[in-house]
Amino acid sequence: MRIMSHCFCKISGKPNGNRATFLFTVFIFLFDQSQISAQNPPWRNTKNTLQEPTLMTKGRWYPQLTRLQNGRIVSMSGYRYESQEVELRPELFDPVTETWQLFNEAADMAVPLYNGAHLIPFGIWKGEIFYDLVSFGPVLPNWIWPFRFKPDLVNPGWNSVGSEKEMRLKGNSVIMPIRHSDNSIRVINLGGGEDSSSRKSAEMIEIGTSSYPLWKQIPAMSYERHDAPNALLLPDGKLIVIGGGDENETILTPEALDYSDPDPLNWSWKSLPDMTVPRKYHSTALLLPDGSVWVGGSRIYDNPQRWEFENDMERRIEIYKPGYFFDGIRPLITEAPLTIGYSLSNTFTLRYSLEEEPDIQIESVVLISLPSVTHGFDCNQRFVYLDFSSSSKGSLQVIPPADEYIATPGYYMLFIVKPKSLSLSGETNLPSIAKIVKLQL
DSSP: OEEEEOOOEEEEOOTTSOOOEEEEOOBOEEEEGGGOSSSSOSEEETTOTTSOOOBOSSOOBSOEEEEOTTSOEEEEOOBOSSSSSBOOOOEEEETTTTEEEEOOGGGOOOOOBTOOEEEOOSGGGTTOEEEOSEESBOOOTTOSSOEEEEOOSSSOEEEEOSSOOOOEETOEEEEOOBOTTOSSEEEEEESOSSSHHHHHOEEEEEESSSSSOEEEEEOOOSSOOBSOOEEEEOTTSOEEEEOOBOSSOBOOOOEEEEOOSSSGGGOEEEEOOOOSSOOOTTEEEEEOTTSOEEEEEOBOOOSSOOOOTTTSBOOOOEEEOOGGGSSSOOOOEEEOOSEEOOSTTOOEEEEEOOSSOTTOOOOEEEEEEOOOOBTTBOTTOOEEEEOEEEEETTEEEEOOOSSTTTSOSEEEEEEEEEOGGGSSSSSOOEEOOOEEEEEOO
């Protein structure tokens, strides 16, 4: 398992309060688990320490990383090495050769930092990246509607998507679960914006076979969600939103979206148990393999604000345990492959325990990408329902994702889920603890 990081900066300035000079490095580092030992620390430059490290062409502060169907990674936006202006030209990282390639001038675009960005798996725009109207800023004159980007080194290109709409600054964006039968994705934009109504509001963008994406307003959340709330999917299928607030208050009450009704106008939000620690900008919420949610970070918003990095960051951590921890016996995966491939014909076997429940039923098999969250955003988050059959109790024949556009290559959490009818309340799906699998070409 390798994790890439390249959001490093060197900051210098005078102590008299003059504006600091930001120099954003062009180095990247890989966390390589194969290197873990006393002699070999796991963080290394690309191309190993024995060779010259591979450098990005552009230095970037707060770049956006989006994984493509071939495993390559588009690095977009970020402030420039020379000045605090958005970098116009993206570049592409190849994890096999550990090299960078710069796109040509046709790819130039001023893209806000941490824009909601999702690889499109279906339809006429398959393989392009959808950049929606959620971002961390800055406000850019060209960013008045969503865009799609064709990440082709030879023939890149930008096109607007739909009509002009208001930017949701410091909101969030997430793709809803995908099934084998789907031919479109549903992207939820929520929170953010400049006033109270937009900070509660949410909308769905449906992108598929049509060249005219559908934008639908869905019911508003119960609370204002501004200043980088986290949004993530649980293995029971729920979308939960954590943190955020308005200028004066942080919302301690997370909420979950019930989207079971086929009509989005009938969807609803349900409040969850309160957190103890306020979470806004610089906070992170991660789904763990046992189905709990690790929540950490955030700026501490004192009055006056403490701007020193060492003193204004929240260091307390909380763990949220959803209702399925307390509402019945959860299933247990006893055997799963370490790697799985693609195509509907390339089935694999899952086995689960019958010791505690001889008559156990399995309602769904779920793949959820390992989290890669920063500033509340996880542009590579994918939740995929897998079709399956069962010829005997305790064993499932599972169909993997149809192709690498639906679920890009990499590591995933694999869950099996029991139906609500087997929970104590009759209201809770019961997921297993996950097995970690690698989805590979």
